[in-house]
Amino acid sequence: MSERTLPFTTDLPIAEVLPTVRDALGSGFSAVLQAPPGAGKTTTVPLALLDAPWLAGQKIIMLEPRRLAARASAERMAALLGETVGQTVGYRVRQEAKVSAATRIEVVTEGILTRRLQHDPELAGVGLVIFDEFHERSLNADLGLALCLEVQTALRDDLRLLVMSATLDGAPVAALLGDAPLITSEGRMFPVETRFVAAPAIQRSGPPRLESRVAEVVQQALVQDSGSVLVFLPGEREIRRVQAALNGLPPDVAVLPLYGALPPAAQDAAIRPASAGTRKVVLATAIAETSLTIDGVRVVIDAGQARRLRFDPNSGMSRLVTTRVTRAEADQRRGRAGRREPGVCYRLWSDAEDRALLPFPPPEILEADLAPLALDLAAWGAEADSLPWLDAPPAGAMAQGRDLLTALGALDGHGRISDHGKEMARLPVHPRLAHMMLAAGSAVGAGSLVCELAALLTERDILRSRRDTDLRHRLRLLHHEPRDHAGDVDRGALERVRRLAKDWRRMTGQSPPDRSASVEDCGRLLALAYPDRIGRRRASGTYVLSGGRGAVLADDDPLLREEVLTVADLDGGGANGRIYLAAPLALADVEALYGNRISEDEVIGWNNRDQTVQARRQRRFGALVLKDDPLPAPDPSRLAEGLVQGIRQTGLHVLPWNKACEQFCARVQFLRTAEGPDSRWPDLSPAGLLDSLEHWLAPYLSGMSRLEHLRKLPLLEALHSTVTWDQQQRLNSEAPTHFVVPTGDAIPLDYSTGEVPVLAVRLQQMFGTTRHPSLAAGKVPLVVHLLSPAHRPVQITRDVPGFWSSSYPAVKADLKGRYPKHPWPDDPLTAPPTSRAKPRGS
Known part of the structure; x- marks a missing residue:
């Protein structure tokens, strides 16, 4: 050394x-x-x-x-x-x-x-x-x-x-x-006293806003403690609000913001020690957690929140979310108070909440958009699973990233990086923007303008208000001094965008922008970067995007009148993401840019509103319908598929059911249950029938396109098609529609009452029965309802022979006097069965 x-x-x-x-x-x-x-x-x-x-x-x-x-x-x-x-x-x-x-x-x-x-x-x-x-x-x-x-x-x-x-x-x-x-290294940090300042109980007016609580604790700390104060807040918006709430502090206390988008001079001012006889309050994001020592700070106030970028694989969008800090982050922040002398840390949560903090923040690789990582790995020539990771990138997010790169032309059909992809990897921007910057010159002829657009999308929004979603307005602000939006323009962000655009023009070899270039090209340029976010209006303020998602504009947005938009920024949550940045384009632009990816499809499907099968010829870019015309002569089999969709959505009750159809299904289900898990009988339960509509019903739907056409459907014939000829013979023998009782009468069986069919028969017709009746080749005893001569149940049994010896005498004693014309023998086992009353005079 x-x-x-x-x-x-x-x-x-x-x-x-x-x-x-x-x-x-x-x-x-x-x-x-x-x-x-x-x-x-x-x-x-x-x-x-x-x-x-x-x-x-x-x-x-x-x-x-x-x-x-x-x-x-x-x-x-x-x-x-x-x-x-x-x-x-x-x-x-x-x-x-x-x-x-x-x-x-x-x-x-x-x-x-x-x-x-x-x-x-x-x-x-x-x-x-x-x-x-x-x-x-x-x-x-x-x-x-x-x-x-x-x-x-x-x-x-x-x-x-x-x-x-x-x-x-x-x-x-x-x-x-x-x-x-x-x-x-054990370190020798000075002791830091931790003071918990839990949120007050909710008042009638609701909980106090974060900035109000923070400002109150700052003022308390300035009175109770010496030294400068470092306040941790989740983002720039909260910093500005707390700064406004602290307006009016004594002149010897300076309030200074500290966040990543500040100009270097402003950052340096926040880091420098306070001048003699003064104190400062630094309002910082997580930027001040590590690698910085702000001399003079002996008080830390931690609002307990962190802002993280999370990628939603379902929507393909990344969004900032505000979460509670972890134990590691809270300890890092607390440590800022003990760098030079003993300090104090105010935590705006309770002791109990402190004990419940998660230990560490999640690694970014587990929650991020992995398209940039996929491009870097492709440029490196390695698969993700071949490299050593502390936490391996999730396979699903990697696959989604590679799919995007393929759509942008960065990867070829074999998943290898293309020459275009190599050029993209050299640019320090997201692959979407890299593709846009490289493709713009040849595809749109606006190579310089696209550098400005990419800079706008990379840096913080130059407009503080999100009421204006039109990116064309922001491009105009880059070209001219702000007037219309003067009070809403973030001058620092504006200058950073201008510098970044200049750097990228130099990097990509573009000349300075021609001020006559039309910012109306903005939507077409964006479509290069966001082919999955081209949206077409489907109702007032709502759009369907080419990637399949929905998106929505605020009710007062000036872009509401636009038929087609390219969306650069929207909320990743919910069924319809809120649009934050977009620009209009024409359907002709989509054709020009993505003609090779536009498909001509015959779309046949169920229209629930009209209760009919709809057959259309559509020109589509992803989920975006560019042209939609009636299909003059649709394929009958596909019409049947569309009607199957309608039946499945509406329910089996729309079919022309009758007792014979219901009885057939019940008989098959009886044998299916009797055979157990290995049964080869079809599932004719309501759920099973719905699942297999394509197999048993579709062949009988030829020429039908509306629910009302189903009245003519030969439903019983269609149901019979679900079983083979051999099964039909077994069905007739093992689960017949009728059961022949000792009198020779064929009595209908009721299969609708449960797993076991019911035979309802007059008691006299069963005289002489020594073996209980059964089905399914003798495996399932019938439930027998023995009826009085008036056809009222007198006994329900699964053991008719046992009934004769046990309950019959009592039944006889009860009913013989009421029905004297009917036989009531002492020994029913030997008595002849009968369907008739006794002859007159007997």
Whole structure:
């Protein structure tokens, strides 16, 4: 270790483990370092390893999850060396780089490492890659580590990897790195008192808004505690509201926002120590959780919320959701209060809620849109399951991402990356926008304009209000100074979009925009990026998208009158996503752009409103119907299929049922039940009949297209078709419609009462019965209802012979006097059966 860096490390907790880190990377090629917030790992470890013999003058690349952290850590390290950024220590983030030929430590955001690996898989001149704040588990960090491990195995056995984290369980990471040493720094964070400030009971007016609660606790902390205050809020919107609520604080208290979209100068102002005699309140997003030390802060106020981007595979949309923080995030935030002296942390939740916090946030790879990952892997030439992951990407989300890439032409029919896909992978944007930027010049002739559009969709919306969904208005604001929307324009976002568009014009070789170029091309350009989000109006304010989803505009949106839209941004939840950004286009544009993917289909299906089969010839792009005409001579078999749909939707009751049909089904079901699970009889229950309509009913629907036509249906014949000739013979013998009793009379059987048929017969007709009647080849005894001469049940039995010896005498005694004209023998077993009364005079 060079003498120049030792003075900067001796007073930091991390200094105790630096020799262990150096030795681990000297004797091996990977290590994991766990150190709590404030230990000094981000700015100290790279400097301490800079002159290690095994580095041999090569570079160190350190990954940071956020641009602000990358800039701040590089500036801090440079200051420790007494240099300016860009000399020994530099950084690269999107739209900004400060490096030189002398740079040995390069702090980069994570996506930059992926693109560097794609360009130079060997990482020539790089001896160590440090993954800082790996506990955040960003998708790019997981991918970068997986790619570096493969490089280490296949190309660079001298490449060192160091994973650093504050809250992550390091053991699984160490195992992934080949049982790398796990080094822990205990740290010496100052004590932080935790104060829980639970939400008050709901009043009649409802719970207080978050910004009101936060502002109240800030004012309380400024009175009760010394030092500056760091407040954690979920997003920019909440920051602005709290900032407005704190208007009127004493002049010696400055309120400063801190979030990713702020200009660097504003971010630096929030990070700098408060001037002498003043205090500051920094209102920050999660950007301030890690890798930053804001001097003078000894009070943290945590609103307890985090904003995460979640991908919904069912809709193909990503959306920001606000969730409760996890234990790891809450501890990271709390640690900001004890970096320089004892501090205080206010948590806007209860002690009980604190104990219920989940331990860690979910890894982004499990919840993100994986189309960018699929493109990176295709460019790398690897399948996801061939790389080492801490958490493997879900197969379903990967398949969905590859499907999108295929639709955009990035992958060929065999799933390999195309030349177009290779060009897409070189652009630091989502594959949708990369395809749009590359295809626009040849397909639409608006290559420069598309760079502006891509920048608008990448950066924060330049309009603070979401009332205006028309992207054409935003393009016009880029070309002219804002007037109509002046009070609603985010000037910082506007300038960032202009700078980003300029960078992408340079990257793609486009000339500056021709101001005469029509922003009316906006919808056509968007259609290149979002072929699955071209929508056609189906009712006022509602659209069906080519991908199959529904979408809706607000009632007062000026785009309501447009017949066709391309939707760039909508809510991923619900049956109809709320449209946030869109632009109109013509049906002719869809034909021009996607003629090779438009199909001519004969669509025959059930129209429930008209109760008829509808036959149409449609020209379709996905779920989008471009043209719809009646089909003059539809295929009769397909008409039958459409009518089957209608019967299935409406129910079996629309068929012309009669007693014979019902009895037939019941007889078959009786034998099916009697044979048990291995029965080969068809399922003629209502559910079974509905499931198999195509097989037994469709052949009898020829020429029918309406429910009213079913009156002529030979339903019994159709039901008979469900059994074979042999089964029909068995049905007649084992489940007959009638049963012949001892008198020779054929008595109808009732199969509708349950699993066992019922024989209802007058008692006298059964005289002489010594064996109980049965069906199904003698396996199922009948339920016999023995009737009086007046056909009223006197006994229900499954044992007629037993009835003669047990209950018959009592029945005889009861009924003989009422029915004296009918025989009541003392021994019914030997008496002749009869259907008649006794002859007169007997």
